Amino acid sequence: MNQANVKRTKIIISTKRDVRLHRKNKARVGLEFLANTHPAIREHLASATDLPTFIKSADSLNLTERKQIVEQALILFNDNYVHLPFKRAMHGVNPVQKLHLLKHRLDQTIETELDHSWSFHDEMLKIFNSVRDIHTNYLLPSPFTDKFAFLPFQIEEYFENNKPHYIVTHIIQGFSHPYFKIGVEIQTWNGVPIMRAIALSADMHTGSNLAARHVHGIDGLTIRPLIVAPMPDALWVIVEYTDLDGIQRELKHNWIVATFMPDLAGIDAGSLSTSAVSIGEDLQAELTHQAKKMLFAPTAVATEKGEVLPHDTSASQTIPTLMKGILHAKSVDTSSGLFGYIRIFSFNVENPHAFISEFVRLVESLPQKGLIIDVRGNGGGHIWASEGLLQLLTPTDISPEPMQFINTALNLRICKRHQASLLGEIDLGAWIPSILQSVETGATYSSAFPITPVDFANQIGQKYYGPVVLITDARCYSATDIFAAGFQDHEIGHILGVDANTGAGGANVWRHSFLKELLETPQPSDPETPYKSLPKGADMRVAIRRSLRVGKQSGTPIEDLGIKPDSRHHMTRDDLLDGNIDLINKAGEILSSMPIHQLNVKFRNNQGTATIHVETIGLTRLDIYIDGRPIHSIDVIDGIQSLTISIPHSATLLEFAGFEDNEYVAAKMIDL
Structure with missing residues (x-):
């Protein structure tokens, strides 16, 4: 054999050995199965790696960068964190002192003595986690971000x-x-x-x-x-x-x-917008949900991307929706009858108006004798979207939950810089007088005002008249906590919990990068801003405004206390392996014991004289209003009744109020 052939033979042997070694390594780390995953995620998962390989790729933070992160964390806890007095009392923790100790150790350290960045990240996570607040987080820098x-x-x-x-x-x-x-x-x-x-x-x-x-x-x-x-x-x-x-x-x-796969929707938390200033979300829950969907529900990923595959049947099992991955609506045949079912996976939507309109469309296409709303695992999102839904389920006027800042000089500077008269979209002016007054009164918290405008929370009115059961769990957080609190405080229906409590996140959350932007916009920027850019894409989140309940529990904070359900269902093995069958049957059983009301109105206006056909169930009296003034009241029985009324040319709103034995139970608004 000549030298060239010998060399060629060695290369072939070496290549085969490398292939075998590669296969052995892939098998050893357990990645070989990724080549057989669902087509919707297979290509994306091709870049997955084992933990040791990822650790080697992680950048390190130098001493200056670590000090900067600690200093900025101290600003958030000292001057922005609304729950700090509450958490100190509730959990006996002192994150500010822990950060001072960490800063002291860093001041005594030289660059060559730094330990691995892992130790620093771990300590920062422990300090933030010590306050037991899912809103208040240390967000690791690249390459951990995604x-x-x-x-x-x-x-x-x-x-x-x-x-x-x-x-x-x-x-x-x-x-x-x-x-x-x-x-x-x-x-x-x-x-x-x-x-x-x-x-x-x-x-x-x-x-x-x-x-x-x-x-x-x-x-x-x-x-x-x-x-x-x-x-x-x-x-x-x-x-x-x-x-x-x-x-x-x-x-x-x-x-x-x-x-993570690229986000298909949601709020831009860094934009100076009404949406960004109105976020109430458990980031970890939202990301965990996205990971679960990617790994275990890839057909849902394909559907959201508009890539429904021929063998996918999920699209035909539900009412088609414009908000895939956010809403899921269907009829469920329970042991107690046929009811409507809507799963709200997230309130993380940029446009709450579109979200509410889509919910209305879905709920009106479902059975009207009972509705199950399932918010398990919903980590929150846009507070307007969560509170804006409540009006659809009750005749009662909705009172959005009021929110408070902690009184600090820095929060006052932020509010003064963002008043409606100065910058249109973000308006923090309502909180300014009480924060100013705290210098004299020593009050810890500002006055409380809602984030969701009262007009927005009541602009549509009731759209569903049957009984409603809300299903919650301990993964419900933030805007979802607020939704559940409003549901209970306005006595809309029955809360069925699979856990003893909701996640108990009662706050509006802002990122450090967002706070920095608030003091830099509009130009010129605040020359004394304490916020500095964090290194390598690191960030932090802080609970900035705390929420208070309304109704019978008026003034009670949601944070740590949460919303206790009216009854508890312990998940069964059949629930986990057979589509929540026992849970849904339990909800159906509750619905079947609740009263049913119905109010349908067909309206025809002919030159100032309107003919109205009213179909009612469970009502005994119907009052009619034009632009808020009562014009008619009739006794009704189940069935269809017709009447004729005069409508002034200038009238803009026709309202119907339905009563059952003097109890206000149904309402309908018609825009003239």
């Missing part, structure tokens, strides 16, 4: 004889194992009994109450949005489980790091 760590399965909790069990409910397409299947029960996690492992995980995550920390602890076992959640301590997990035949087995799997 990454999440995951395992290829999801775990959920159900109860049997009041004892919790933890089973696998979803497995990513492409992952195959002879025994590890949907329905297997988890016993231990890295050698730790599963309930203890969840408790340890919960302690690493934020959550305003035990129920919220518990569910975040479950999510954190398998999904970690790296911008806001701690990195996994171990490179892999060893899970002991009971298979479907009752045999004890083990699975070892490495953590995988992937990039």
